[in-house]
Amino acid sequence: MKFYTIQLSIVFLIFVSNVITSHSSINGFIQCLPTKSSPTKPVSKAIFTPNNSSFLRVLQTYIRDSRFNTSSTPKPLAIVTALDITHVQATVLCAKVNGLQIRIRSGGHDFEGMSYVSKDPFVILDMFNLRSISINLTNQTATVQAGATLGELYYSIAKSSNTLAFPAGICLTLGAGGHFSGGGYGPMLRQFGLSIDNIIDAQIVDVNGNVLNRKSMGEDLFWAIRGGGGASFGVVLSWNIKLVQVPSIVTVFNVQKTLQQGATDIVLQWQQIAAKIDRKLFIRVQPQVQFIGGSKTVQVSFIGMYLGRASTLTSLMKTSFPLLGLQESDCIEMPWVKTNLFWNGIPITSPIEVLLQRTPTSPHSYAKHKSDFVKSSIPRAGLEAIWKKMIEVENVLMQWNPYGGRMSEIPENATAFPHRAGNLFKMQYIKFWQDDSNQALNSNIQATRDLYATFTPFVSSNPREAFLNYRDVDVGTNVNGNTGFAMDFFKGNVKRLMQVKAKVDPSNFFRYEQSIPLQSSK
Numbered sequence: 001m002k003f004y005t006i007q008l009s010i011v012f013l014i015f016v017s018n019v020i021t022s023h024s025s026i027n028g029f030i031q032c033l034p035t036k037s038s039p040t041k042p043v044s045k046a047i048f049t050p051n052n053s054s055f056l057r058v059l060q061t062y063i064r065d066s067r068f069n070t071s072s073t074p075k076p077l078a079i080v081t082a083l084d085i086t087h088v089q090a091t092v093l094c095a096k097v098n099g100l101q102i103r104i105r106s107g108g109h110d111f112e113g114m115s116y117v118s119k120d121p122f123v124i125l126d127m128f129n130l131r132s133i134s135i136n137l138t139n140q141t142a143t144v145q146a147g148a149t150l151g152e153l154y155y156s157i158a159k160s161s162n163t164l165a166f167p168a169g170i171c172l173t174l175g176a177g178g179h180f181s182g183g184g185y186g187p188m189l190r191q192f193g194l195s196i197d198n199i200i201d202a203q204i205v206d207v208n209g210n211v212l213n214r215k216s217m218g219e220d221l222f223w224a225i226r227g228g229g230g231a232s233f234g235v236v237l238s239w240n241i242k243l244v245q246v247p248s249i250v251t252v253f254n255v256q257k258t259l260q261q262g263a264t265d266i267v268l269q270w271q272q273i274a275a276k277i278d279r280k281l282f283i284r285v286q287p288q289v290q291f292i293g294g295s296k297t298v299q300v301s302f303i304g305m306y307l308g309r310a311s312t313l314t315s316l317m318k319t320s321f322p323l324l325g326l327q328e329s330d331c332i333e334m335p336w337v338k339t340n341l342f343w344n345g346i347p348i349t350s351p352i353e354v355l356l357q358r359t360p361t362s363p364h365s366y367a368k369h370k371s372d373f374v375k376s377s378i379p380r381a382g383l384e385a386i387w388k389k390m391i392e393v394e395n396v397l398m399q400w401n402p403y404g405g406r407m408s409e410i411p412e413n414a415t416a417f418p419h420r421a422g423n424l425f426k427m428q429y430i431k432f433w434q435d436d437s438n439q440a441l442n443s444n445i446q447a448t449r450d451l452y453a454t455f456t457p458f459v460s461s462n463p464r465e466a467f468l469n470y471r472d473v474d475v476g477t478n479v480n481g482n483t484g485f486a487m488d489f490f491k492g493n494v495k496r497l498m499q500v501k502a503k504v505d506p507s508n509f510f511r512y513e514q515s516i517p518l519q520s521s522k
Contacts, residue, residue: 149358154355251331
């Protein structure tokens with residue numbers, strides 16, 4: 001009993017010591033901020049602590065997954081909603097000197113909450129106020145601050161031109177900071193590649209508080225933050241992007257087929273043509289379990305976007321993808337900017353100002369995401385096993401996104417993002433649920449893992465590749481110096497990424513659970 005009492009006393013003393021240390025650190029951090037930032041733009045207006053009545057509102061506004069919005073979720077000691085670049089510099093310098101971690105958040109679409117949750121004492125550097133966008137029509141470029149959303153970017157482009165666009169994601173509330181630095185993936189990748197393939201400069205705050213551009217940061221760091229995740233190396237402030245030319249009118253469609261309507265045969269043909277067909281055409285396969293006619297089945301949506309007119313598209317499809325049976329009546333023609341409404345299920349008659357909505361309109365839910373890359377067609381027996389498992393799991397949505405075209409032409413080492421030629425398509429697993437119980441959490445995550453295991457024979461291996469932006473802690477973390485997980489994300493680019501990390505952040509200040517590890521002595 002005496003030994004047990006001593007143990008409890010030690011635990012209590014450690015707890016009290018940690019509380020005192022955290023209190024001292026955050027006081028030092030807050031006192032430091034004004035000394036390192038511009039006096040003409042007081043940083044005091046950007047600081048929120050738990051004592052502030054707006055603290056929880058600011059914290060929760062950009063949390064997109066309810067798994068990380070509970071009373072037991074670790075909370076930051078402070079949030080700095082930077083209003084000026086000097087506030088970013090000050091946050092880095094003051095956190096470093098006071099022994100605090102920082103978590104960097106631009107849009108909050110972090111499937112594992114890594115951009116705003118930590119087990120160590122931490123502060124959040126929230127970039128949502130730094131969201132200016134400027135369009136240069138003469139050079140056909142744009143400068144986008146990290147806190148701008150894709151919706152805001154698309155709106156700004158459309159207000160300037162109806163024949164310019166930018167290849168990025170379809171989720172309108174994604175922040176440009178994290179989305180671009182992880183790759184930036186969207187329905188124009190077969191024609192134009194990823195977002196990072198169209199980035200020509202960037203601005204970043206390094207571990208010493210310096211503001212660097214492409215020239216001053218050097219090509220190694222500029223290479224690393226395009227696909228390697230900016231938060232491993234510094235704080236991305238803005239991107240300078242090259243806009244792309246698109247027709248004034250493009251075409252979209254969404255054709256749905258159940259298993260009973262021959263969906264399996266159509267998916268088999270899709271696998272043969274999706275990465276080879278005209279690169280102006282992107283066709284996503286989206287299987288989902290539905291209750292139809294009183295029973296469960298898999299319904300597959302074939303969702304497409306063609307950079308051209310419907311008449312040309314239907315002629316192409318009759319020759320290359322006849323099993324889908326696409327008719328001109330299935331097609332909708334519209335300006336490119338309106339396709340962003342289509343992809344999000346927003347009525348296309350809505351004014352494009354809806355793109356400026358910074359928070360999702362759907363209620364928060366719980367979710368688990370995973371990813372895979374497929375290099376060879378999944379045979380019929382494999383598809384049937386997958387459909388069976390999906391029906392068993394329920395409430396799971398999959399998105400199969402085709403490769404080919406421009407993605408097959410860019411070398412794996414051109415940017416830190418390595419998943420290029422040799423892939424037929426990339427998959428995202430999305431499992432949603434509403435029940436907030438621990439039992440629901442555990443069972444739904446396990447169900448997602450079970451479905452993921454079903455795909456093992458049909459996806460990439462050694463390594464089993466994964467997409468950094470589709471956050472998934474199952475891939476692995478850098479706890480205890482582990483580096484193996486990085487191969488899944490970066491393949492042969494890991495060594496160079498670790499070399500860049502060691503050069504620009506030798507103290508490993510910019511770290512999170514899946515940040516680039518420091519190069520080992522080996």
